[in-house]
Amino acid sequence: MLKKTGKYVLILDDVWDRFCLEEVGIPESSSSNGWKLVLTTRSVHVCKRMGCKDIxxxxxxxxxxxxxxxxxxxxxxxxxxSIMPILKLVVNECACLPLTIVVVAGTLKGEDDPCIWRNALKELKERIGMIEGAEAEVIERLKFSFDHIKDEKVKRCFLYCALYPEDFKIEKDDLIECWIDEGFIEEMDKKRNERHGLCLFEKVGRKLFVRKCYQTIQSALCEDA
Incomplete structure (x- = not known):
């Protein structure tokens, strides 16, 4: 139980569900104990259930x-x-959310066919139109990016990264070895396996929301959606 007296602020980041503060040793904040609780969450519902003032x-x-x-x-x-007018409409569908913008842009990077852009815009609108709730809309926009990965190996390699906790630093060589052991990479010799693994590592980092670290690209951090 927190017993420190005086003025201080406790910050809880990325809260997904309501929980009892006292059960985890956090007393209720009040004017008498002089401290404040700040939490971040993507859900207004969680904020209200925790009795917080939402900002x-x-x-x-x-x-x-x-x-x-x-x-x-x-x-x-x-x-x-020919693409710029469609591109601006695609950006509007991203709802000015940075993560969504980065992921959708990565999906369409290098695509110079206006038909592909028109189809992407149509699909984004249809996906968002079929669901309710801000959180569900964000997830659906991110799923759009995953569904448009053409290489099934890249999809499998990305899904494997979901086995790691959020913000866990994944060592590049270790990850590639795991992909080889899982049968995602099936070349005949070790060097070709490693080259193929490096290529997949780059594609996963470029197309999806796995954040690369260091200029030498020795590791990556698994992003939270």
Whole structure:
């Protein structure tokens, strides 16, 4: 049980569900004990059930969202007059959410066919239109990116990363060895296995939300959706 007196702030990050503070040794904050509790959550429902005053995070402006998307999607797309009008509509479907923008832009990076962009826009609208709730909409936008990965090996390798905890530093060589052991990589010799593994590692990091670390790309952090 926290017994420290005086003024201080306790921050709980990324809370997914309601829980009893006293059960984990946290007394209720009040004017008499002089401390405050701050928690972050993607769910307004959790915030209300915890009895907190909710302060919504401000999303990116439309201009900031467009700039971020253009930075991630590649220069060849930025220069395409036929794609830019569709691209702006795709950005609108990302609801100015940074993670969604990065993931969707990564999915469409290098795609210079306007038909592919129109189909992507249509699918995003249909997916969001079929569900209710802000949290479900975010998940559906991220799922859009995963579903559009054409290489089944990349999908399997990414799903394997879900075995690791959030923000766990995954060593590149260890991860590739695991992929080989699981049969995701089936080359005839060790060097070709390693080269194929490096290629898959790059694709997983580039296409999906696994954050790469260090310029030498020796490891990665598994992102929370």
């Amino acid at each position: 919504l995070a401000i999303p990116l402006s439309e201009e900031e969202a467009l700039i971020l998307f253009l930075n991630k999607v590649g220069p060849n797309i930025v220069q395409s007059a």
